[in-house]
Amino acid sequence: AQSVAQPEDQVNVAEGNPLTVKCTYSVSGNPYLFWYVQYPNRGLQFLLKYITGDNLVKGSYGFEAEFNKSQTSFHLKKPSALVSDSALYFCAVRDMAPGGFKTIFGAGTRLFVKA
Amino acid sequence: EPEITQTPSHQVTQMGQEVILRCVPISNHLYFYWYRQILGQKVEFLVSFYNNEISEKSEIFDDQFSVERPDGSNFTLKIRSTKLEDSAMYFCASSIQGISEKLFFGSGTQLSVL
Numbered sequence: 001a002q003s004v005a006q007p008e009d010q011v012n013v014a015e016g017n018p019l020t021v022k023c024t025y026s027v028s029g030n031p032y033l034f035w036y037v038q039y040p041n042r043g044l045q046f047l048l049k050y051i052t053g054d055n056l057v058k059g060s061y062g063f064e065a066e067f068n069k070s071q072t073s074f075h076l077k078k079p080s081a082l083v084s085d086s087a088l089y090f091c092a093v094r095d096m097a098p099g100g101f102k103t104i105f106g107a108g109t110r111l112f113v114k115a
Numbered sequence: 116e117p118e119i120t121q122t123p124s125h126q127v128t129q130m131g132q133e134v135i136l137r138c139v140p141i142s143n144h145l146y147f148y149w150y151r152q153i154l155g156q157k158v159e160f161l162v163s164f165y166n167n168e169i170s171e172k173s174e175i176f177d178d179q180f181s182v183e184r185p186d187g188s189n190f191t192l193k194i195r196s197t198k199l200e201d202s203a204m205y206f207c208a209s210s211i212q213g214i215s216e217k218l219f220f221g222s223g224t225q226l227s228v229l
Contacts, residue, residue: 034217043119043206043220044158090158101146101163101171103218108156 002027004074004091006106013081014114021076021109023091032094033074034103035065037087044090050074061085081113117141119221121207127227128197136192136224138207146210148218149182149192151175151203158206164190197228 003026013019025031032051036044048059055067065076076089091106120139128134140147149161162172162182169182179195190209194201204223210216 036218041222043208043222044218045220046217049217088155101165102148102160102173104160105150105158108158 002031002093002095002104004033004093004104004106006089006091006109008109009107010110010112012112012114015083016080019078019081019085019111019113021089021091021111023074023076023106024072025074025091025093026072027093027096029096031074032096033065033067034092034094035059035063035074035076036090036092036105038090038108039087047076047089081111083113083115086111086113117219119207119209119219121205121221121224123224124222125225125227127229130199130228131196134194134197134226136194136205136207136226138190138192138221139188140190140207140209141219142188144209144211144219146170146212146216147182147184147190148208148210150206150208150220152206152223153203155204161192161205194226197226199228202226202228 005024034049035047038044047063048057050057050067058064063078088108090108092103095102122137147164152158160173162176163170181193184190204225206223207221208218210218
């Protein structure tokens with residue numbers, strides 16, 4: 001079964017510093033991986049995805065993620081954090097089982113960026 | 116960016132009552148989903164819907180749950196007899212196509228079962 005794990009419940013970073021939000025995955029076959037962000041009282045918003053190709057994927061709001069097949073990781077990164085980046089971040093994998101249609105989400109990591 | 120509309124934003128109901136949560140997906144999308152989130156934590160898959168039928172459902176989606184797209188625009192989730200543990204934020208989502216496409220989410224309906 002496909003799954004993703006986000007080992008950190010919370011990440012704290014100072015504004016201007018680089019941030020990393022970690023994600024590891026477990027899939028059979030090639031993974032379709034996503035990052036979503038959720039701001040308070042809002043639905044999830046797509047940030048970026050990895051399907052195939054370049055291991056470094058660039059997304060919205062200056063975020064990027066690095067796909068690492070040997071480490072089965074897909075960490076979200078940003079070179080310089082903003083206070084407005086404070087939100088809940090979800091790593092996700094698309095279920096590739098025959099007849100599978102769902103996206104499976106990790107437990108989420110809360111990012112706090114301090115001014 | 117196109118948006119999904121969900122109504123109501125909040126729904127309070129008594130245990131055992133029926134509720135219907137409504138969603139208007141993005142017009143050219145073909146795949147529709149319901150997810151729920153309890154206490155702002157893990158996002159759980161409930162059901163996917165394609166070509167006017169359920170394509171996949173989770174263990175949570177038991178006989179008390181049903182979905183339909185009655186008029187080609189609205190997409191509804193019905194809970195026939197609500198339980199306390201059904202209290203959650205319910206999100207409608209849709210995608211243009213299937214597995215490689217991102218999901219668009221609505222802002223959710225907060226369901227409180229008393």
